[in-house]
Amino acid sequence: MIDIKKARQQFQDYVGAYDIRDERIALKIVHSYKVAEIAKELAVHQSCSQKDVELAELIGLLHDIGRFEQLKQYGTFLDAKSVDHAALGVRILQKQKLLPLFCDDSRQRTLILHAISYHNKYELPKGLSEQETLHAAILRDADKTDIFRVNLMEKEENVYLCRKEQLLQEHITSEVLQDFMSCRPVSSAKRRTHVDILLSHMAFVFDYHTVYGLSIVLKNRYIEQMADRYQFCDPQTHRAVQAARNHALHYMQDRINRES
Incomplete structure (x- = not known):
């Protein structure tokens, strides 16, 4: 079972430890919420179960959680000049044991980590299960869709x-x-x-x-x-x-x- 309200609170608490006055941090916070909304919409449109709709929304919320520490440590969002932000996000979720706080299903937690780890790759790996493919695809589409908005709303520097x-x-x-x-x-x-x-x-x-x-x-x-x-x-x-x-x-x- 997923407690999306608690997940949002945990996410808010996590990002609150960073400098939210930095417009680059603010950008990623808004982006995370937007991707969660779009992922939910995509899952509903695909007639997913309520369980998968909630999972898609949660994955969208958490997909860029590695970005905040990436910027703090390296001063850039460029993975090539710093670290794979998706892999960093997975490590943070695991190290801080955040997922069990709002998701009590170990299989869902695994799906979350896999979808996040794949979201910034050039293409999805072969041999994924049906559920892995579903949630990885939803996240990738939702992420891209909001990045279009970001292109139009943010300064060129960002x-x-x-x-x-x-x-x-x-x-x-x-x-x-x-x-x-x-x-x-x-x-x-x-x-x-x-x-x-x-x-x-x-x-x-x-x-x-x-x-x-x-x-x-x-x-x-x-x-x-x-x-x-x-x-x-x-x-x-x-x-x-x-x-x-x-x-x-x-x-x-x-x-x-x-x-x-």
């Missing part, structure tokens, strides 16, 4: 790790654009510029497990807003971002039409 002026002067790495136009998610290892980060976030649409999640992205016009808000100095970069925008929109609409 998302693309540079000032807007610098972003507008940069170029897209050819390999990143090639992956995007081939409808492939962009690996963080291939990113070389800050505009690459923007494009890699837009490329999230190619890695959704359900079309309902994509319909949320389409309804909120996230892709259009992300691409249209910037007037890049280099005409070629501007054209490339607009081409990526249109390609992503076509992909989403086509997949929704085919699978709905």
Whole structure:
């Protein structure tokens, strides 16, 4: 059994130990609550049992719990320059024995840890059980969906790790654009510029497990807003971002039409 109210209180107590005046910490707190809401919505739409709906919401709430200690220790959210935040989150939940405080089912606790550990990976590993796949997929879709919102609501420094002026002067790495136009998610290892980060976030649409999640992205016009808000100095970069925008929109609409 899951006590979601108690889980929220424990989460609030945990993050309260960090500097919530830091806008990067505040960003991740809001993001955690938003992902929990979206994960619950996705689970309900898939006609999951009440038990799985509650589990999906809880996983969403806890998925980035490693981010706070990551920022405190390393001063960055970049895993490549610090630590795998998903793995760190799993270690924190285990070391502090947080899960038994609001989840008394050991099988559910295992699912929580597995889903969190997979959520930031390029793709899900093979051989997962049906339940592992369900909750890992729900979390990944929910996480991506709110990251689109974060792209539009937060300052460039907190998302693309540079000032807007610098972003507008940069170029897209050819390999990143090639992956995007081939409808492939962009690996963080291939990113070389800050505009690459923007494009890699837009490329999230190619890695959704359900079309309902994509319909949320389409309804909120996230892709259009992300691409249209910037007037890049280099005409070629501007054209490339607009081409990526249109390609992503076509992909989403086509997949929704085919699978709905």
